[in-house]
Amino acid sequence: MTDPLIIKGIEFKSRLWVGTGKYKNFEETARAIEASGTDVVTFAVRRVNIIDRSQENLLDYIDPKKYKILPNTAGCYTVEDALRYARLARETGVSDMIKLEVIGDEKTLFPDVCGLLKATEILAKEGFIVLPYTNDDPITAKRLVDAGAAAVMPLGAPIGSGLGIRNPYNIKIILETVNIPVIVDAGVGTASDVAIAMELGCDAVLVNTAIAEAKDPIMMAEALKHSCIAGRLAYKAGRIPKKLYASASSPIEGMLI
Amino acid sequence: MKVKVNGVEIDVMADTIAKLLKELDINPSRVVVEVNLEIVKRAYFEQYKIKEGDSIEIVNFVGGG
Numbered sequence: 043m044t045d046p047l048i049i050k051g052i053e054f055k056s057r058l059w060v061g062t063g064k065y066k067n068f069e070e071t072a073r074a075i076e077a078s079g080t081d082v083v084t085f086a087v088r089r090v091n092i093i094d095r096s097q098e099n100l101l102d103y104i105d106p107k108k109y110k111i112l113p114n115t116a117g118c119y120t121v122e123d124a125l126r127y128a129r130l131a132r133e134t135g136v137s138d139m140i141k142l143e144v145i146g147d148e149k150t151l152f153p154d155v156c157g158l159l160k161a162t163e164i165l166a167k168e169g170f171i172v173l174p175y176t177n178d179d180p181i182t183a184k185r186l187v188d189a190g191a192a193a194v195m196p197l198g199a200p201i202g203s204g205l206g207i208r209n210p211y212n213i214k215i216i217l218e219t220v221n222i223p224v225i226v227d228a229g230v231g232t233a234s235d236v237a238i239a240m241e242l243g244c245d246a247v248l249v250n251t252a253i254a255e256a257k258d259p260i261m262m263a264e265a266l267k268h269s270c271i272a273g274r275l276a277y278k279a280g281r282i283p284k285k286l287y288a289s290a291s292s293p294i295e296g297m298l299i
Numbered sequence: 300m301k302v303k304v305n306g307v308e309i310d311v312m313a314d315t316i317a318k319l320l321k322e323l324d325i326n327p328s329r330v331v332v333e334v335n336l337e338i339v340k341r342a343y344f345e346q347y348k349i350k351e352g353d354s355i356e357i358v359n360f361v362g363g364g
Binding site: 116 | 304305306307309323324325326329330331333336338340341356357358359360361362363364
């Protein structure tokens with residue numbers, strides 16, 4: 043069954059998006075990505091090590107022809123820094139997309155919403171396909187749409203926390219509020235978290251730590267692949283309403299009375 | 300001449316971006332270069348002259364979420 047997600051004309055076959063940080067090595071990164079079945083991976087932009095040139099390049103392991111590259115502005119705490127990183131990322135020539143992060147606080151890594159809105163507006167005007175990492179606030183999501191975001195990426199819980207989808211009701215309201223794709227970014231701990239996000243109707247889920255720091259990252263990547271598909275199918279199939287009392291599954295008719 | 304590359308002050312022979320990358324053994328196709336906060340397009344690496352005291356950033360993609 044093909045059920046692609048389309049953002050600004052870009053077709054994503056997989057609704058599970060995968061980050062490439064925190065793995066033991068590049069080989070493990072590549073294997074986990076393969077096992078996840080994803081076709082989009084996130085990268086960060088950092089200085090080349092000019093002292094030790096023996097270090098390998100991640101692009102030797104992840105072919106940009108095979109995967110869509112979604113660069114991020116992770117680590118940026120100001121609008122100026124986020125713009126700088128986004129422009130550097132685009133200059134690589136592999137992607138016009140940017141997972142925009144303007145972080146407000148080191149301990150929580152929660153977004154600085156004021157900065158995020160400003161940076162989204164500027165980058166969207168420059169022709170970027172902006173995917174802002176935001177909190178689970180429907181009003182912010184609405185403002186991001188007005189600022190030109192191509193999708194919104196609300197957090198399920200703090201980055202790397204593994205706490206899951208802490209406020210499914212807000213995510214649901216975001217889904218009802220905006221008319222652009224909603225991709226849960228951050229907070230996933232295990233397979234059921236991905237399924238919950240997808241059952242709510244989210245368009246995709248981005249996961250990094252839950253895979254990279256699992257005891258067996260390759261197996262976890264595969265687990266999340268299945269839970270993402272399961273959650274999406276369940277959403278499309280339409281769940282039954284919750285009821286307080288029982289409703290027998292076997293007929294009364296024909297019983298030996 | 301002395302330039303600052305990725306925050307480190309170094310002495311280089313090179314006078315263009317292309318030569319600097321060669322001197323540092325860096326594959327130009329994988330990096331983005333910024334000189335004094337301005338991005339230098341890859342097509343200009345050969346002709347872009349660097350000068351004493353320039354602050355040069357050479358970045359690439361790394362793993363990240």
